[in-house]
Amino acid sequence: MKQTEYTAAEHQDIGELLPWFVNGRLSDADRQRVDSHLRLCEVCRDELAAQHRIYREMSADAGVEHMPMAGLNRLRLRIENLEDAGTARAAPEEASRSGAPAGSANYYTVTTAAAQPANTAIRAVFAPTVTLSELQELLDDAHLKIVSGPTEAGVYSLAMSASPSVDWSLRRLRGHETVRFAESVVPASATGQGQ
Amino acid sequence: MQARFRQIPKRQDEDLLRDVARGDRRALDALYLGYHRRLARFLTRIAPQYETVEEVINDTFLVVWQRAKEFRGASRVSTWIIGIAYRIALKSLRRNDGLVRAQRYDALPEPWVEPMKDAELRDWVAQGLSRLPIEQRLTLELAYNMGHSIEEIAEITDSPVGTVKARMFHAREKLRQSLPALGGVDASDSLWN
Numbered sequence: 001m002k003q004t005e006y007t008a009a010e011h012q013d014i015g016e017l018l019p020w021f022v023n024g025r026l027s028d029a030d031r032q033r034v035d036s037h038l039r040l041c042e043v044c045r046d047e048l049a050a051q052h053r054i055y056r057e058m059s060a061d062a063g064v065e066h067m068p069m070a071g072l073n074r075l076r077l078r079i080e081n082l083e084d085a086g087t088a089r090a091a092p093e094e095a096s097r098s099g100a101p102a103g104s105a106n107y108y109t110v111t112t113a114a115a116q117p118a119n120t121a122i123r124a125v126f127a128p129t130v131t132l133s134e135l136q137e138l139l140d141d142a143h144l145k146i147v148s149g150p151t152e153a154g155v156y157s158l159a160m161s162a163s164p165s166v167d168w169s170l171r172r173l174r175g176h177e178t179v180r181f182a183e184s185v186v187p188a189s190a191t192g193q194g195q
Numbered sequence: 196m197q198a199r200f201r202q203i204p205k206r207q208d209e210d211l212l213r214d215v216a217r218g219d220r221r222a223l224d225a226l227y228l229g230y231h232r233r234l235a236r237f238l239t240r241i242a243p244q245y246e247t248v249e250e251v252i253n254d255t256f257l258v259v260w261q262r263a264k265e266f267r268g269a270s271r272v273s274t275w276i277i278g279i280a281y282r283i284a285l286k287s288l289r290r291n292d293g294l295v296r297a298q299r300y301d302a303l304p305e306p307w308v309e310p311m312k313d314a315e316l317r318d319w320v321a322q323g324l325s326r327l328p329i330e331q332r333l334t335l336e337l338a339y340n341m342g343h344s345i346e347e348i349a350e351i352t353d354s355p356v357g358t359v360k361a362r363m364f365h366a367r368e369k370l371r372q373s374l375p376a377l378g379g380v381d382a383s384d385s386l387w388n
Binding site: 015016017020022023024025026043051053054055057058059060068070071072074075076078079123 | 220223227228232235240249252253255257260267306316317320321324327335336338339342343344345347360363364367370371374
């Protein structure tokens with residue numbers, strides 16, 4: 001028998017599923033239910049058209065280019081820093097939902113300071129092709145000196161050497177093509193975004 | 196209609212995560228690079244500042260590195276990772292209240308009453324979204340921007356399926372009120388009347 005009516009409960013139930021009908025993530029059974037209801041319900045067809053328009057706008061590419069390698073280098077550096085401090089595997093407080101108690105473990109984020117070698121102002125990674133003389137030249141240019149490194153990941157810890165400021169040295173460093181990554185060693189409290 | 200993102204094979208993700216749990220940084224690199232574009236796309240829409248997006252992604256994978264051993268396979272790896280990003284983003288958005296909010300509603304132009312051009316509709320949608328409560332906005336983004344199913348959003352947000360549907364319902368209702376010319380349904384005609 002062909003269905004010609006629907007109940008209010010069915011109407012509400014189907015209405016709640018429309019966003020996932022639009023994004024194509026309903027089960028086959030639910031999709032068939034929605035299909036059947038749409039044939040009978042003009043309100044839902046109109047709502048579906050409206051949701052399609054919102055979906056189209058929201059799924060349009062934002063056009064923002066991101067550079068994953070730069071972020072990955074920063075992540076590697078943070079892990080290096082944390083492992084230097086022996087805390088890279090400390091449990092986060094809450095971001096993971098593993099069920100494990102957080103206890104007194106620390107959760108380090110970009111805004112969390114890690115232990116650094118004495119006098120370290122900047123951590124940097126250089127292109128693997130950089131020669132020693134080129135490295136010395138650009139460090140002189142940025143008024144920096146090597147405190148330690150490179151680590152296994154190629155990270156140098158740098159201290160200021162007659163530099164007017166860390167920012168000034170960072171700008172000088174970042175002006176060189178051979179500098180893959182350079183970051184100030186900043187305490188978490190300075191960023192205003194601590195946990 | 197297809198889901199917006201290619202589903203990374205579960206096996207491959209699980210293998211990588213298991214290697215991460217053993218301390219394999221190359222596996223972490225692979226996961227990071229595999230998810231960066233997807234997460235950046237999601238996060239850029241809710242926190243347009245480039246630095247914030249990169250920080251949330253970075254924080255997410257630091258947690259992945261630290262917590263990989265505790266993943267038990269109860270959900271897909273992708274859902275687990277996006278769930279971590281969701282919680283970090285939520286925390287960041289709450290800390291920076293108003294980060295993605297547009298101007299006050301009464302500062303907006305009068306509702307458009309003619310059929311909209313794409314750019315105008317895009318602006319209205321963006322402003323309508325910016326006025327939604329964070330959880331409702333994120334639910335909508337997870338469905339429409341990320342292409343997640345109801346069940347996946349429930350896992351990512353650690354919420355019951357009913358809550359996901361309710362957040363979506365309220366988000367749609369609020370959008371309808373701020374987007375009267377969206378098409379089809381009269382503002383006074385509720386879908387659930």
